[in-house]
Every structure is written in C-alpha cells, then in structure tokens.
Amino acid sequence: MLGGILKKETCAACRFCCSFRRTSLWEAPVFTYENMLVLKDDPFFDGSDLTVYLEDYTYAKYDLSDKYKTDDPNEEVPCPYLGEKGCTLSEREKPWDCKIWPLRVMNKDGEIVVALTPTCPSINRLDFETVKEFVDTNLKKDIIEYANNHPYLIKEYRSDYPII
Ligand code: SF4
Numbered sequence: 001m002l003g004g005i006l007k008k009e010t011c012a013a014c015r016f017c018c019s020f021r022r023t024s025l026w027e028a029p030v031f032t033y034e035n036m037l038v039l040k041d042d043p044f045f046d047g048s049d050l051t052v053y054l055e056d057y058t059y060a061k062y063d064l065s066d067k068y069k070t071d072d073p074n075e076e077v078p079c080p081y082l083g084e085k086g087c088t089l090s091e092r093e094k095p096w097d098c099k100i101w102p103l104r105v106m107n108k109d110g111e112i113v114v115a116l117t118p119t120c121p122s123i124n125r126l127d128f129e130t131v132k133e134f135v136d137t138n139l140k141k142d143i144i145e146y147a148n149n150h151p152y153l154i155k156e157y158r159s160d161y162p163i164i
C-alpha cells in the first residue's frame with residue numbers, strides 16, 4: 001500500500017517485519033476469513049499450521065511461540081510464508097496486516113487511529129510530515145473503514161507509535 005513512498009526492492013532487501021522476537025509476537029499477521037478461503041486452494045497451505053483460531057474461524061494467527069530454539073530474547077522466528085525472495089503469498093492471500101505495514105490501526109483510549117511503527121528503518125528515514133500527507137491523502141479513509149469492518153485487526157495503542 002505504501003508503494004508510493006516505500007520501494008518493493010527496499011523491503012525485499014530488508015524483510016525485518018517478517019520475523020518476530022518473542023516480544024513482538026503480537027505483531028504476527030492476522031489472517032482473515034477471506035485470506036483463509038483463498039489460501040485453502042494453495043497446494044502449500046496447511047491449515048493445521050494456523051494454530052490459533054479465534055472467533056469461530058473468523059480469523060487466525062500462526063502461533064510461533066514454540067518455534068524458538070534458544071532463550072535469547074533477540075532470537076527471531078520467521079513467518080512461515082517468508083521465502084528466499086520475500087513473502088511467498090500472492091496479493092490476494094497476503095494478510096491485510098502485512099499490506100498496510102508499517103502502518104498500524106490502533107485503539108487509543110477508544111479512538112481508532114492510524115499509527116506508524118517505530119521499527120521500520122526505511123519509512124522512519126523519511127520526513128514524518130511527508131509520510132503523514134501520503135497516508136492522509138491516499139490511504140487513511142480506506143484503512144479506517146476496513147479496520148472498522150474487521151475490528152479484530154485493531155491493535156491496542158502503544159505510546160511509541162506516532163499517530164498519523
Ligand atoms: S521493516 Fe520496513 S523496510 Fe523493512 S521490510 Fe518491513 S516495511 Fe520494508
């Protein structure tokens with residue numbers, strides 16, 4: 001979604017947001033029911049890997065918590081869909097969480113806000129006002145609308161996430 005300001009090649013070389021430390025497991029992508037409907041026809045998809053089902057299969061997440069091999073808090077476990085050249089999912093299969101990254105929709109004291117993750121090295125090198133203007137003009141309305149229709153995608157607000 002942020003292709004206008006974040007190049008695909010930059011992400012392909014980085015891939016930071018497709019691996020998770022224990023403390024960032026809350027960031028692991030949520031698969032919507034629509035994602036799962038598309039994925040079930042993928043020959044490489046094994047639904048049994050989606051180990052955390054919530055709200056009667058309305059959405060699901062991979063439980064990566066038992067994949068760590070050490071006690072090192074910096075150890076990262078990759079998303080099962082991370083391949084050599086980046087994400088192996090098609091645009092239709094890819095979770096919305098990943099499509100909007102490094103943006104997040106968050107609940108701040110009852111208000112639904114769009115925020116910028118502080119950990120994406122590339123987007124945070126850009127001028128914040130430039131990012132804000134791009135998101136305000138091109139994305140914000142649709143993002144908020146989608147999140148309101150899929151409220152389980154909304155994360156709790158974290159104070160280090162600048163609001164756009
Ligand atoms: S952290 Fe940022 S630059 Fe790196 S892959 Fe994710 S969105 Fe792209």
Ligand code: SF4
Pocket residue numbers: 017018019029079080081082083086087088089094095098
């Ligand atoms: S689904 Fe794709 S984009 Fe999302 S975390 Fe996994 S590998 Fe990365």
